[in-house]
Amino acid sequence: MNYLVAVLPDRKQAEAAYSALEEAGFPISQVNILGNGYMSADEFGLKDPGKQARKQKNLLFYWLVPFGFVAGYAFNFLTNIEIFPEFNEIGNHISAGFLGGIAGALGAGLLGGGIGEKVSSGNILPYRNRLDAGKYLILVHGNEDLTQEATRVLYQFEPENLQRYTESSVK
Known part of the structure; x- marks a missing residue:
C-alpha cells in the first residue's frame, strides 16, 4: 500500500x-x-506523539522506580557505604533505596517523556503541527x-x- x-x-x-x-x-x-471541518488527525489514526510519550513514560516509571529502589538498597547492603552518619545501618539502606528510586523516576521522565516523544513522532508531528496551524x-x-x-x-x-x-x- x-x-x-x-x-x-x-x-x-x-x-x-x-x-x-x-x-x-x-x-x-x-x-x-x-x-x-473534516476528519481530524486522531480520527484518521495519526497518533499524537505527546500522548504516546506519556504512556511510555508512565510504563517506564512503573518499572524503573521500584527497580531503582531495590538496586539502591541492594548496592548499599552489599557495600555498607554510610550515606548519612546519623542513620543506622538499616536507615542507610533505605535511604540508598529512595535515592535509587529517584534515579529511576528521573530516567523514566527523560527517556519516556523527552527523548521518547522526539524518537516516536517520526513524520507525524510536522503534519499535526500543520493541521494545528x-x-x-x-x-x-x-x-x-x-x-x-x-x-x-x-x-x-x-x-x-x-x-x-x-x-x-x-x-
Missing part, C-alpha cells in the same frame, strides 16, 4: 483538489481530507499507479508539501 500526503494552505484549495481527484475517477474511499491535508492511499496519478493531479494545486510513503515506511 502506498500513501500520498499533500499539504494545502486553505479549505478552498483542499476542496478543489478533492473535487479534481473525484473528477479524475479516483475512488473516494481512498481519498481523505484532514483539517478543520489551520492547513489541510489530502491523503490518498492505494497502489503505486494510483498514487502516481494522484501526484500529477494534486501537483497543479501547488501544495506546500507533497510526500509519498510506502507501507514499509509507515508505522
Whole structure:
C-alpha cells in the first residue's frame, strides 16, 4: 500500500483538489481530507506523539522506580557505604533505596517523556503541527499507479508539501 500526503494552505484549495481527484475517477474511499471541518488527525489514526510519550513514560516509571529502589538498597547492603552518619545501618539502606528510586523516576521522565516523544513522532508531528496551524491535508492511499496519478493531479494545486510513503515506511 502506498500513501500520498499533500499539504494545502486553505479549505478552498483542499476542496478543489478533492473535487479534481473525484473528477479524475479516483475512488473516494481512498481519498481523505484532514483539517478543520473534516476528519481530524486522531480520527484518521495519526497518533499524537505527546500522548504516546506519556504512556511510555508512565510504563517506564512503573518499572524503573521500584527497580531503582531495590538496586539502591541492594548496592548499599552489599557495600555498607554510610550515606548519612546519623542513620543506622538499616536507615542507610533505605535511604540508598529512595535515592535509587529517584534515579529511576528521573530516567523514566527523560527517556519516556523527552527523548521518547522526539524518537516516536517520526513524520507525524510536522503534519499535526500543520493541521494545528489551520492547513489541510489530502491523503490518498492505494497502489503505486494510483498514487502516481494522484501526484500529477494534486501537483497543479501547488501544495506546500507533497510526500509519498510506502507501507514499509509507515508505522
